[in-house]
Structures are given as C-alpha cells and as structure tokens.
Amino acid sequence: MKLGIDIGGTKTAAVAIGADGELSDQVRMPTGFGAEAVVATALRTVERMSELAGLRTASFTSIGIGIPGAVDSATGRVEHAVNLGLEGLDLGRRLSDRLGIDVRVENDVKAAALGAHHLLGAAAGAGARAGADSGDELGRTATSMAYLNLGTGLAAGVVLDGRLLRGGHGIAGEIGHIPIDPAGVRCGCGQRGCLETVASGLAIARTWPTASEHPARELFDAADAGDARAIAVREEFLSGVATAVRLLVLTVDVDAVVIGGGLAALGGRLMDGTRRILNRWAADSAFLASIDLAARVQVVPPGFPAAAVGAALVGEHPWLKSSS
Numbered sequence: 276m277k278l279g280i281d282i283g284g285t286k287t288a289a290v291a292i293g294a295d296g297e298l299s300d301q302v303r304m305p306t307g308f309g310a311e312a313v314v315a316t317a318l319r320t321v322e323r324m325s326e327l328a329g330l331r332t333a334s335f336t337s338i339g340i341g342i343p344g345a346v347d348s349a350t351g352r353v354e355h356a357v358n359l360g361l362e363g364l365d366l367g368r369r370l371s372d373r374l375g376i377d378v379r380v381e382n383d384v385k386a387a388a389l390g391a392h393h394l395l396g397a398a399a400g401a402g403a404r405a406g407a408d409s410g411d412e413l414g415r416t417a418t419s420m421a422y423l424n425l426g427t428g429l430a431a432g433v434v435l436d437g438r439l440l441r442g443g444h445g446i447a448g449e450i451g452h453i454p455i456d457p458a459g460v461r462c463g464c465g466q467r468g469c470l471e472t473v474a475s476g477l478a479i480a481r482t483w484p485t486a487s488e489h490p491a492r493e494l495f496d497a498a499d500a501g502d503a504r505a506i507a508v509r510e511e512f513l514s515g516v517a518t519a520v521r522l523l524v525l526t527v528d529v530d531a532v533v534i535g536g537g538l539a540a541l542g543g544r545l546m547d548g549t550r551r552i553l554n555r556w557a558a559d560s561a562f563l564a565s566i567d568l569a570a571r572v573q574v575v576p577p578g579f580p581a582a583a584v585g586a587a588l589v590g591e592h593p594w595l596k597s598s599s
Contacts, residue, residue, distance in 0.1 A: 276328055278335045279390075279587025280320050281383060281580065282306055282313060282342040284358035289320045290583040291328055291335070300327055301580055309360040313342075314369050321374060338378045339590025340366060341386030341582040345445065348589075351380040381589045383582045384448065385439055388422035388432025390585030391533040391575060395420060419530050421448075421523040422581070425545075426536035428463075429471040429519065433527055439589075440527075450522055451475065455515075470522075474515025476538060482508045495544050509548070516545070517552040517568075524568055535575040546574045 276291040276299070287306045291299035302323050307316045317340065325332050344356030351367015370378040381389075422432045429451035433440040440447045451471035452464045459468025460481070472478055479491050483505070487493040494512075497505035520532045534545060550569040557564040575581055 276330065276335055277587040277591045278321065278324055278338045279386075279580075279583040279585065279590065280317060280338070280340050281386070281582035281586055282317060282340060282359070283383070283582075284343065287316050287320055288580050288583050289324050290580050290587065291324055292584065292587045298580075298584065299324075301583070302327065306359065310364045313359055313361065313364065314366065314373075317366070317370055318373060321370075332374050333376055335376065337587070337590035338370070338374065338376055339386070339586035339588065340370070340378060340380045341383040341586040341589070342366065342380060343383050346380055346382045346385075347445070348379070348381050348441070351378065353380065377590075379590045381439075381586065382432075382445075384422065384424045384430045385432040385441070386585035386589055387424060387535055387582040388420070388434050388448075388585060389439055389588045390579075390581035390583070391422045391535060392420050392434040392437070393584055393588060394575070394579060394581070395531060395533065395573075419527065421527065421529045421532045423516075423519055423523065423532055423534045424536040425475060425516065425534060425538035427476045429475045431519070431523060433523070433529065435527065435529075450519060453522065455518060470515060470519055474512055474519055478515065479508070479512060479538075482511065491538050491541060495541060499544075510552075513545075513548040513552050516549045517556070520549060520553060520572055521556075521563075521568055524566065524571060529571070531571050531573055533573045533575060535581050539575050540577065542574060542577065546572055 276293050278291050280287060280289045283306060285306060287304050289302045302320060304320060307313055321332055342353055342356060343358060344361060345354045353361055353364045353366050367378050367380045419435045424430050431448040431450050433448055452469045454466050454468045455470050456468030460472050461467050462469035462472050479494060483490055483494045485493055494505055494509055498509040523529060523532055549572055553569040
C-alpha cells in the first residue's frame, strides 16, 4: 500500500492506496504548529494509518507528504510555510530517519493536482468500461490537466502527460500572483490587483464581510435570494475564477481545469457560474468559442482527498514529482 499525507495549516489528512487503486479509510487529525509539532503530527498519522491497515510502517511501499510552502522535492526540505510556523525544515530527511523508509515531500497544491489527475483517470476508466458499446464520452482521458486551488488564496498545479510541471524554480502554477488590475487592491505578495485579490477566500472575506463560519456559502445563498449587492460580489468572484481558467488554458492548453480547495464545496453553483461567464465571453469572441473553455471546467467531488492521494503518488513515483 502507498501512504499519502496532506499536512494542512489546521488539519492533517491521510489515505492509503492499495495495489488495486482503491482508497483506504481516511485519517484526520489536528496539525501541530512549529517544526517539532509538524514532525510529530506526521509520525502520529503514519502510526494511525499503520494500525488501520494492519501493517508495519516498513510494509508501506512508499510514503509521500503534501505540505504548504516552498518545497524542494529533491531533498524534502520545506521553507516559508508560515501557517505552520516553518521557516525551514528538512521534513523528508527527518521522517525518513525516524521511519526507516524513504519519504518524499511535495507542495500541497502540486500534490493535489496529481490526485485530481488520478481521479480523472479513474473516472475515465470507469466510463470506458461502462460505455464501451455506446461510445460514451466519459471514457475519454484528460492527458493534460490543471488543478485550480481555490482556498484562502489561489494557486494552480499543472499535469502534462502524467508529469507534474514544476518549472525551473518550482513556482509553476503560482497564477494567483499575476496582476490583472493595476489599480486593484494590494496583494499580500506586495503587488496590486493580483488574481488572488478577486478569486479566493480572502477576496470574499474582504468584499463580503460576515461573521458566518461559511462566508462563501452565505454569499451565494444571498445572491440566489436576489440580494443585489451579493449578486455583484458573487459575479466579481466568478469572473476572477473564469479568468484563472482562461489563463491556464491559453497558457498550457490543458484538456481539463479541475477546481479544488475549500471553495470547491460550493459544488455545482461554482462550476455552473464559472461556465456561465466563460460562455458569455465566448459569445463575444469567435476565438474563445472555438476552444470551448466552459466544457473543460470540473469541480473535485466533495470529500475526495486530492492532496493526500497525490502525495501517495509522489511517494511511489519519483519521476512524477519533477518536470521543468
């Protein structure tokens, strides 16, 4: 079994993948803050997954970690994971030394991109089997895919021909910090009008201040109920998401853009709204109409642990983790 662990700012999730590709039960636990606490969280997660699988830790064929921050996937070192209190941690080496098995580490969004790609492949395989005699198009496999992570911020991971695109310095996919409005608000990166300032959880929190535990859901509910201000805020957000989709397709011409992250919980409302705006743009542009952006948009199903699944794949296949 392959073990994948997604270490997030507040919680850690893990899943094991069997030789048949099936996912085990998931484990979730709080993430500690600071280097020692993060290492301890990872070790507790491995121990718990070993108990559930009925295996010794050394019996896992591979272990992979997805974690926020700047990750050197060749060495397993993590830097600038501020929400975890990490300025520098040799996470891969520390865990490998303790567990006696090689542990590979990847940025969480890039790991989630691999997980989403795995999901598309599994869905395509099921569709091909179910529709073998009917020509069902569910059987088509996306050979290239972008994973658009909509959470507190915005970032993307790109998979081309099964390989994760990292770029020359590991920042491929950081489209949230591409400025789209020179007169826009200042982004946390220091620039103005970045894509992240209009299409992210932070953007919604700024434009729709509320005490609700789920501000995005409240925003969409209010817009659905006809609140004019909510409609305006929702449309600005959806336009930002559509801009991200257009940017990814025009840059790397991926077959699919799969939306994940916390805001993917909006489900059909997010997908349908994004497609609606893309179709509106296509109505005014023969070029955009010809590339059918709307048809490429999908949303990760609720509960699918994309980052943990991708981490398991990173652990198994060293070649998956690095492509320039």
